[in-house]
Amino acid sequence: MTLSTLWFIVIGLLFSIFLFLEGFDFGVGMSTRFLARNDQERSAIMSSIGPHWDGNETWLVTAGGAMFASLPMWYASLFSGYYILFLLVLVGLILRGVSFEFHKHAESDTEKNIWMWTFFCGSLIAPFFLCMILLSMVQGIPIDAKGNATPSFFQVVNLLSIVGGVAGVLLSLVHGLNFIRLRLDGPLRDRARNLNKILYPILFLGEVVFALLVFFQTDFFTKRFASSLIITALIVLFSLLGYYGVLKNREGWSFIGSGLSLSMVIVLLFNGLFPRVMIATDPAHSILIKNAANSQYTLTIMTIVACILVPIVAIYFIWSYSLFTKRINPRENTVKY
Amino acid sequence: MLNVGLSIVSLARFQFAMTTVFHFFFVPFSIGMGFLVAVMETIYAVKKDKVYLDMAKFWGKIFLLSFAVGIVTGIIQEFQFGMNWSEYSRFMGDVFGAPLAIEALLAFFIESVFIGIWMFTWDRFRPGVHAFMIWMTSIGTMLSAIWILAANSFMQAPTGFKINNATGRIQLTDFGAVISNPQLWRAFPHVILAAFMTAGVVITGMSAWGLLRKKKNENHFFKTSLRFGLWASLIFAILSAGAGDLQTQQIITDQPMKFAATEGVYEDTKDPAPWTVVELIDAKNHKASGQVDVPGVLSILAYHKLSGSVKGMNTINKELHAKYDKKFGKDMNYYVPPKTLFWSFRVMTGFDALIMLTSIVGLVFSRKKKDTIESHKWMLVVLGICIWVPFIANSAGWFITEFGRYPWIVYGLFTIAQAVSPTSTVASLLFSNIVYFLLFTLLGGVMVVYSRRTLHHGPYYEEADSKQNVDPFAKEAFGK
Numbered sequence: 001m002t003l004s005t006l007w008f009i010v011i012g013l014l015f016s017i018f019l020f021l022e023g024f025d026f027g028v029g030m031s032t033r034f035l036a037r038n039d040q041e042r043s044a045i046m047s048s049i050g051p052h053w054d055g056n057e058t059w060l061v062t063a064g065g066a067m068f069a070s071l072p073m074w075y076a077s078l079f080s081g082y083y084i085l086f087l088l089v090l091v092g093l094i095l096r097g098v099s100f101e102f103h104k105h106a107e108s109d110t111e112k113n114i115w116m117w118t119f120f121c122g123s124l125i126a127p128f129f130l131c132m133i134l135l136s137m138v139q140g141i142p143i144d145a146k147g148n149a150t151p152s153f154f155q156v157v158n159l160l161s162i163v164g165g166v167a168g169v170l171l172s173l174v175h176g177l178n179f180i181r182l183r184l185d186g187p188l189r190d191r192a193r194n195l196n197k198i199l200y201p202i203l204f205l206g207e208v209v210f211a212l213l214v215f216f217q218t219d220f221f222t223k224r225f226a227s228s229l230i231i232t233a234l235i236v237l238f239s240l241l242g243y244y245g246v247l248k249n250r251e252g253w254s255f256i257g258s259g260l261s262l263s264m265v266i267v268l269l270f271n272g273l274f275p276r277v278m279i280a281t282d283p284a285h286s287i288l289i290k291n292a293a294n295s296q297y298t299l300t301i302m303t304i305v306a307c308i309l310v311p312i313v314a315i316y317f318i319w320s321y322s323l324f325t326k327r328i329n330p331r332e333n334t335v336k337y
Numbered sequence: 338m339l340n341v342g343l344s345i346v347s348l349a350r351f352q353f354a355m356t357t358v359f360h361f362f363f364v365p366f367s368i369g370m371g372f373l374v375a376v377m378e379t380i381y382a383v384k385k386d387k388v389y390l391d392m393a394k395f396w397g398k399i400f401l402l403s404f405a406v407g408i409v410t411g412i413i414q415e416f417q418f419g420m421n422w423s424e425y426s427r428f429m430g431d432v433f434g435a436p437l438a439i440e441a442l443l444a445f446f447i448e449s450v451f452i453g454i455w456m457f458t459w460d461r462f463r464p465g466v467h468a469f470m471i472w473m474t475s476i477g478t479m480l481s482a483i484w485i486l487a488a489n490s491f492m493q494a495p496t497g498f499k500i501n502n503a504t505g506r507i508q509l510t511d512f513g514a515v516i517s518n519p520q521l522w523r524a525f526p527h528v529i530l531a532a533f534m535t536a537g538v539v540i541t542g543m544s545a546w547g548l549l550r551k552k553k554n555e556n557h558f559f560k561t562s563l564r565f566g567l568w569a570s571l572i573f574a575i576l577s578a579g580a581g582d583l584q585t586q587q588i589i590t591d592q593p594m595k596f597a598a599t600e601g602v603y604e605d606t607k608d609p610a611p612w613t614v615v616e617l618i619d620a621k622n623h624k625a626s627g628q629v630d631v632p633g634v635l636s637i638l639a640y641h642k643l644s645g646s647v648k649g650m651n652t653i654n655k656e657l658h659a660k661y662d663k664k665f666g667k668d669m670n671y672y673v674p675p676k677t678l679f680w681s682f683r684v685m686t687g688f689d690a691l692i693m694l695t696s697i698v699g700l701v702f703s704r705k706k707k708d709t710i711e712s713h714k715w716m717l718v719v720l721g722i723c724i725w726v727p728f729i730a731n732s733a734g735w736f737i738t739e740f741g742r743y744p745w746i747v748y749g750l751f752t753i754a755q756a757v758s759p760t761s762t763v764a765s766l767l768f769s770n771i772v773y774f775l776l777f778t779l780l781g782g783v784m785v786v787y788s789r790r791t792l793h794h795g796p797y798y799e800e801a802d803s804k805q806n807v808d809p810f811a812k813e814a815f816g817k
Contacts, residue, residue: 051453054408058449062441064415069438072430079419079426080758086416087769094409094776098783101405105787148423148760294431295501298509302435309442320450323458336457 003303004293007070008277010306012270014066016263018059022127023262024255025053026169027176029096029123032116034173035180035195039109041188042116044330046337048183050100051324055317057093069302073147073292074277078137081149081278085156088129096122103337127172128165131265132156135164138218138269143280147287160213167206168265171239174199175258178242181251185327193246196254200243207236219279220272227271235264348766349421349757352773356413357739358732359777363407363784365731368482368529369536370400371475373569378471382464388561393471394459395796396540396562399788401456406780408449413773421766425746425756431509432498433488436516440484448477482532483525490520492747493738494591500750507750520591523584524738530577531734535727537569538692541699542724543792545717548710550795556711558796563710563720564703571696578689581734582638588741589639592748594657595741597650598673599682600635601625608646610635615683618676623651650675665752673743681733681740688730695723 028049036042049056067075079086099119106112139160141151177192177199184192211232215221220228238261245254273279278287293299374397381389415437418426426433455470462470491498497514498507509515544563547555589596597603601616603624612634617627636645650672657671699720703710710716742748746756 051457054449054453055446057408057412058441058445061412061415061445062438064419065434065438065441067434068415068418068426068430069434072426072434075419075430075434076423076426076758079416080421080423080760083420083758083761083765084768086420087772090413090416091772091776093412094780097409097412098405098780101402102783102787105402105790107790146759147427148758150760294434295508297512298431298435301509301512302438305435305439306442309439313442313446317446317450320454323454323461 002290003296003299004070004289005275006303007066007293007299008270008274008289011063011066011070012266014059014063015270016266018056018063019262019266020259021052021056021059023172023175023259024179025049025056025176026123026127026172027174028179029119029176030169030173031176031180031192033120035177035188035192039112039116040330043103043337044184044188044328045180046100046103046116046119047328048180050336051320053097053100055320057097066302066306070294070299071277071289071292072294073287077143077147077149077278077287078133081141081143081151082133082137082156085129085133089126089133092122092124092126092129094122095119096126100337123172124169127168131168132161132165134266134269136161138214138220138272138279140219140279140281143278143282143285143287145285147278147285149278158217160217163206163210163213167203167210168262170199170203170206171258171262171265174203174242175255175262178245178251178254178258182255183328185329186331188330189327193249196242196246200239200246203239204236204243207239211236214268214272218272220268224271224274228268231264231268231271235261235268238264345761345763345766346754346757348763348770349761350753352421352766352770353417354739355770355777356410356417356773358735359781360407360410360414361731361735362728362781363403363410364482365528365532365535366539366728367400367404367407368475368478368532369534369573370396370403370539371471371478372533373536373540373565374400375468375471375475377565378464378468382468385464388558390464391558391796392562392565395558395791397456397471398791399539399543401452402784402787402791404452406784410777410780420769421758421761422746422756423758423760425751428506428751428756429492429747430506432491432495432507432515435509435512436484436488440481444477444481444484446477448474448481451477479529482529483521486524486528487516487518487521489738490518490524491515493524493742494518494520494587495747495750507747519587523580523587527577527580527584527734530573530580531727531731534570534573534577534689534692535731537566537571537573538727539566539724541566541570541696542721543788545720547792547795549714549717549721551711552795554797555795560703560710564700567696567699567703570692571700574689574692574696578686578693581686581689585638586641592741593648594650594653594671594673595678595737596639597648597653598675598678598741599737600638600647601628601675601679602635602647602649603651604649605652606635606647606649608636609633609644610639610647612638616679618679620672620675623654623672661749669744669752671744673741677740678737681736685730685733685737688726688733692723692726695720 028045031045032042036045095118099115099122103112103115103119106115136151136156139155141149141155143149174196177196180192181189238257242254242257242261245251245257275289276286277289277292280286374393377389377396378393380386381393451470451473455467455474458467458470496518497509497511499510501508540562544559544566547559548563585596601613601618609632611630611632614629614631616625616629618625633643635647636643639645639647654671661669699716702713702716744752746753
C-alpha cells in the first residue's frame with residue numbers, strides 16, 4: 001500500500017470519528033426542540049456536551065487539515081466546487097459554536113431563546129449540508145482537466161443528495177438521543193428512549209431508500225459490489241443494534257450502534273470512491289488518489305507526526321470524557337448553561 | 338456591468354482581509370488572555386490569595402467569550418483556502434498542508450479538550466491541578482500560533498523547497514528548513530508578545546471602568562487587576578517592540594520593498610539615513626513630499642548603527658523587474674500599497690508607545706498606599722478608552738505583513754492573481770462576503786455587549802445570585 005492510499009484511509013477514519021462524535025453533538029442540538037419541553041430541559045441538554053463539543057469538532061478541522069496536507073488536489077477541488085454548501089456548513093458550525101458561550105451570558109428569556117434557536121438551527125443545517133455535499137460528490141460531477149469541479153444546481157440538489165442529507169440529520173438525531181439517554185437523568189432520559197422508539201422505524205425506511213438510491217445513482221455497486229453490499233448491511237445492522245438497545249433499555253448498545261452506523265456511512269462512501277477522490281462525469285477527468293497526493297517526502301513526515309501525536313491525543317481525549325460521567329439532572333444543580 | 342470594482346480577485350482578497358482581520362481581533366486577545374488567566378490562577382495556587390482566584394474566574398469569563406468567537410472564525414480560515422484559493426491550495430499543498438494538519442493535531446486538540454475540562458471543573462480539582470488545565474489550554478494556543486506562522490513565514494520567505502518541473506508546483510525538500518525559517522522565529526515572538534500586551538491592556542481598561550463604578554466591595558479586586566494589567570501591558574509592550582525590531586532586520590533582507598514602503602522611502606536615502614515621521618505620499622507618481630525628518634534614526638532602525646543608507650522603492654522596483662521579468666512578464670507592478678504600509682506602521686508603533694506611556698503613568702498613579710488613581714477620574718477614563726488601541730495596532734501589523742507581500746501570495750513564486758479559485762463567481766463571492774459581514778457584525782456586537790455586561794455585573798455577581806436561588810426546583814420543571 002502506498003502512503004497516499006494510507007492517507008486516503010486516514011482521512012476516511014478522521015471523518016468517521018468526527019461523525020461518530022459530532023453526530024451526537026448535532027443530535028443533542030436538535031433535541032433542544034424535538035425532545036425538550038422547557039428552558040430548563042434545554043439547558044440540561046446543552047450541558048451534556050458542554051465540555052466536549054469543541055474537542056469533537058476538532059476532528060473535522062483535523063480531517064480538513066489532513067486532506068490539505070496529504071491530498072491537496074482533492075481539498076482544492078472539493079471545497080471550491082461546493083462553495084455555497086460549504087459556506088452554509090460554516091454558518092451552521094459558527095452559529096452553534098457561539099451559542100454555548102452566548103447562552104451563558106444571556107439574561108432575558110428572549111435572549112436565551114435566540115441562542116437556543118441558533119444552537120438548534122446550526123446543529124440541523126451543518127450535518128444536512130455536509131451529507132448533501134458528500135452524496136452529491138459521489139454521483140459524479142463535471143470536472144475539467146485541471147481538476148476544477150463545476151457541479152450544476154441539480155447535480156448538487158437532487159433526490160440522493162437530499163435523502164442523504166435527511167438521513168444524516170435523522171441518524172444524528174437518533175444518535176444524539178442515545179447520548180442523552182446515557183448522560184441525563186430524570187424524565188428526559190425516558191422520553192429520549194420513547195422518541196427513539198418512534199424514530200428508528202422511520203430511520204430504517206430512510207436507510208432502505210438511501211441504499212436503493214446509492215445503488216442506482218452511483219457506480220459503487222458496479223465497481224465494488226461485495227464490499228458495498230457488506231458495508232450497507234453493516235449500516236443497517238448497527239442501526240438494528242441501536243434499536244435493540246432502545247427496546248431492551250440497553251443505553252450503551254444504543255449509543256455504540258447509532259455511532260457506528262454514522263461512521264459506516266463514511267466507510268461506504270470512501271470504499272466506493274477508491275481509488276478516486278473525485279468522480280467526474282467524464283471518467284478520464286476523475287481525480288485519482290495518486291494524482292491528488294503530495295510528495296512522498298511530505299507524506300512521510302505527516303505519517304511520522306501522526307503516528308506520534310494521534311495516540312497521545314486519543315489518550316487525553318478519552319480521559320477528558322471519563323471526567324464527566326455523572327448524569328445531569330435538569331432539576332438539580334448540575335446544569336451549567 | 339460588474340467589472341473593475343468587483344473582480345473575483347478583489348472580492349476574494351476583500352474576503353480574506355475581512356475574515357482574517359476579524360479572526361485576528363480575537364486570536365491575539367485569546368492567546369494573551371489564556372496566558373494571563375493562567376498566571377493569575379497560578380498565583381492563587383501558590384499564594385492562596387483569594388483575590389487571584391476571583392480574578393482568574395472573572396477574566397476567565399471574558400477569555401471564554403473571545404475564545405468561542407476565535408474558534409468559529411478559525412474554521413472559516415481553514416475552509417477558505419480550498420473555497421476561494423484553490424489554485425493556491427494546489428500550488429502550496431505540499432508545504433502548507435503539513436503545518437496546518439500538525440496545528441490541528443498538536444495544538445487544536447490540546448486547547449479544545451483542556452478548555453472544556455478547565456471551564457467545568459473549578460470545584461473538582463485542587464487549585465494547582467486546575468491551573469494545569471488552563472496552562473495546557475494556553476500552551477495549545479501558543480503552539481497553534483507557531484504552526485500557522487510557520488506556514489505564513491514560508492509565504493513571506495520561502496525556504497526548504499523546489500519547484501517540481503512536471504507539475505509546476507512547490508515541493509517540500511526540507512521540513513527542518515520550514516520550521517527553522519528565520520522569519521518564523523522573528524515573527525512568532527513579536528506576535529505572541531503583542532498578544533500578551535493586548536490582554537494586559539484590556540484587563541487594565543476594563544478594571545479602570547470597574548473602578549469608576551466605585552463599588553466598595555469590588556475596589557480591591559479591580560485595583561489588583563488594574564495593576565496586574567498595567568504591569569503586563571508595560572512589560573509586553575516593551576518586549577513586543579523589541580521583537581518587532583528584530584523582525585524588521587529580517588524583513589530588510591527578505592522583503593526590502595515591504596521595509597521601504599513602511600518607511601515611505603522612494604529614492605535611496607542619504608548615509609546615514611534620516612527617519613521620516615510623516616510625509617505626503619504620491620503613490621501614482623512614486624514620490625513623496627513634505628517629509629518631516631529626524632536625521633540618522635532610520636540607519637539605527639535598519640542596521641542598529643549610525644551609518645548606512647536605505648534602498649528606496651524605485652530602486653527596488655527596478656531590481657525586482659530585473660529579477661522576475663523573465664518569469665512573470667514586464668507588466669507586473671512590484672510597488673506595495675505605500676500609504677497603507679506607511680501609515681499602518683506609524684499606527685502600530687505609535688500605539689505601542691502610547692501603551693507604554695499610559696502603563697507607566699497608570700503604575701505611578703496606582704502605587705500601593707496611595708489611592709490617587711481613584712481620585713484621578715480622567716486617568717481611569719483614558720485607560721478605559723485605550724482598550725481599543727492594541728486591537729487597532731494588531732490589525733495594522735497584519736496589514737503590513739500581508740499587503741507588504743504584494744503582488745505575491747508566496748513571495749517571489751506565486752502571485753495573488755494566480756491563486757484564486759477558477760470556479761469562483763462574482764455572485765458566489767458577493768453572497769459569501771455579505772453572509773460573513775452580517776455574521777461578524779453579529780458576533781462582534783454580541784461579544785462587546787456581553788463583555789460589558791460581565792463587567793457591569795462585576796466579579797461577585799454569581800455568588801450573590803446563587804445565594805438567592807437556593808431552590809433548585811424552579812417552577813417550570815413542574816409546569817408540564
